Amino acid sequence: MGCSGGRAPGRLPGVRGGEPRSRRRSAAAMSGSLSRAAAALLRWGRGAGGGLRAPGVRAAGSGGDGGGRSAAQLDTLVKKDKVVVFLKGTPEQPQCGFSNAVVQILRLHGVRDYAAYNVLDDPQLRQGIKDYSNWPTIPQVYLNGEFVGGCDILLQMHQNGDLVEELKKLGIRSALLDEKKDQDSK
Amino acid sequence: MLSGQLVRHLFSMAGRVCLSRSSAGLGTIGPVEAAIRTKLEQALNPEVLELRNESDAHAVPPGSETHFRVAVVSSRFEGLSPLQRHRLVHAALSEELAGRVHALAIQTRTPAQWEGKTKDSLGRLFLINMGPYK
Numbered sequence: 001m002g003c004s005g006g007r008a009p010g011r012l013p014g015v016r017g018g019e020p021r022s023r024r025r026s027a028a029a030m031s032g033s034l035s036r037a038a039a040a041l042l043r044w045g046r047g048a049g050g051g052l053r054a055p056g057v058r059a060a061g062s063g064g065d066g067g068g069r070s071a072a073q074l075d076t077l078v079k080k081d082k083v084v085v086f087l088k089g090t091p092e093q094p095q096c097g098f099s100n101a102v103v104q105i106l107r108l109h110g111v112r113d114y115a116a117y118n119v120l121d122d123p124q125l126r127q128g129i130k131d132y133s134n135w136p137t138i139p140q141v142y143l144n145g146e147f148v149g150g151c152d153i154l155l156q157m158h159q160n161g162d163l164v165e166e167l168k169k170l171g172i173r174s175a176l177l178d179e180k181k182d183q184d185s186k
Numbered sequence: 187m188l189s190g191q192l193v194r195h196l197f198s199m200a201g202r203v204c205l206s207r208s209s210a211g212l213g214t215i216g217p218v219e220a221a222i223r224t225k226l227e228q229a230l231n232p233e234v235l236e237l238r239n240e241s242d243a244h245a246v247p248p249g250s251e252t253h254f255r256v257a258v259v260s261s262r263f264e265g266l267s268p269l270q271r272h273r274l275v276h277a278a279l280s281e282e283l284a285g286r287v288h289a290l291a292i293q294t295r296t297p298a299q300w301e302g303k304t305k306d307s308l309g310r311l312f313l314i315n316m317g318p319y320k
Contacts, residue, residue, distance in 0.1 A: 096289075135276070137290065149269050150272075153268045153269060
């Protein structure tokens with residue numbers, strides 16, 4: 001599931017869930033002087049490497065390098081973080097219902113430390129990632145450098161429990177497990 | 187569990203579409219929709235093929251053929267991962283996806299999965315015999 005074509009369709013109303021705490025901080029950081037165009041890469045929460053990474057916005061591919069998106073570059077990009085998503089819009093403001101669905105699924109599992117690239121800010125990335133994954137639509141989800149699929153597949157994995165297992169392999173404990181435990185203990 | 191709510195949420199989103207769809211004139215099948223149907227039938231020989239034009243729910247001119255949802259039951263999906271199944275659908279519709287079609291939601295099942303749909307909560311997401319997504 002996802003969008004492939006020209007402009008992003010308007011976000012469908014009434015689907016935004018609550019914002020996780022850590023995201024609010026990064027949203028606040030964003031509302032400053034950073035232009036949306038520079039916000040190709042958003043990141044928040046703690047880094048996987050253990051150190052505290054300040055929540056905030058880092059630009060990917062805007063400004064400086066300006067070059068094409070080679071397969072090697074994209075290869076590095078998708079492997080740099082355990083969870084990588086390519087969205088239309090940002091996790092705070094998805095510009096497409098399918099991208100929003102991916103964000104909400106990750107939120108539900110308590111996955112907060114993931115790299116989100118906004119393809120609307122970067123036409124080269126937008127086409128490049130489609131070519132790289134041989135997948136015609138956005139959003140796209142990568143776990144541990146491996147292409148998982150788009151919104152439909154992530155949703156399916158969420159429903160059949162595979163996502164919990166896949167996250168576990170990455171050392172990420174799904175928040176849904178804790179929720180379940182709470183329910184069981186009641 | 188919360189996930190049930192999420193699923194309902196997600197599908198109310200994808201699903202606003204379907205709400206409007208019922209009033210969207212079922213009799214009008216555009217050329218793109220017809221092409222999608224033909225190509226999927228040829229490529230996948232499906233036992234069940236449901237196709238919806240959901241464009242009306244998006245910010246596109248009336249009568250557009252840009253946003254589709256498809257559900258396919260085919261024995262070609264046997265032994266394939268979801269990713270591989272979706273790739274088959276993409277391959278069959280490469281021309282459309284490279285052209286006017288902006289969005290394509292895909293659900294794939296094998297005949298066995300489809301048979302067992304009453305026991306499978308996934309089956310409830312399927313298009314067939316479903317009212318609007320809530």
